[in-house]
Amino acid sequence: MNGEAAGTCWLCERPLGAKVQLHHLVPKAKGGRQTVPLHPICHRAIHANFSNAELARKGGDRKHLLASEPIARFVEWVKGKPPDFHAPTRSR
Numbered sequence: 001m002n003g004e005a006a007g008t009c010w011l012c013e014r015p016l017g018a019k020v021q022l023h024h025l026v027p028k029a030k031g032g033r034q035t036v037p038l039h040p041i042c043h044r045a046i047h048a049n050f051s052n053a054e055l056a057r058k059g060g061d062r063k064h065l066l067a068s069e070p071i072a073r074f075v076e077w078v079k080g081k082p083p084d085f086h087a088p089t090r091s092r
Helices: 040-049 052-058 062-066 069-078
Strands: 021-024 035-038
Touching: 021 040, 035 040, 040 069, 062 069
Parallel strands: none
Antiparallel strands: 021 035
């Protein structure tokens, strides 16, 4: 499963909670239209670790994002947390 199932976060693949954000795979500023559902914490983690230019090039490739060590560590850390878990997000 790649997070496209209803009720599943595209990045971490945990069930979604009460708060869901739609993430543009390619930033709107770069012409992106397709969105995927994310937990707010997962959305912040993506934007804290990738520039809009990087997301425009590879943002739609979940495997590329997960190949980034900070994102891989984040997903490993967050996978056991409840769907509405909140914590401050560190930027790179």
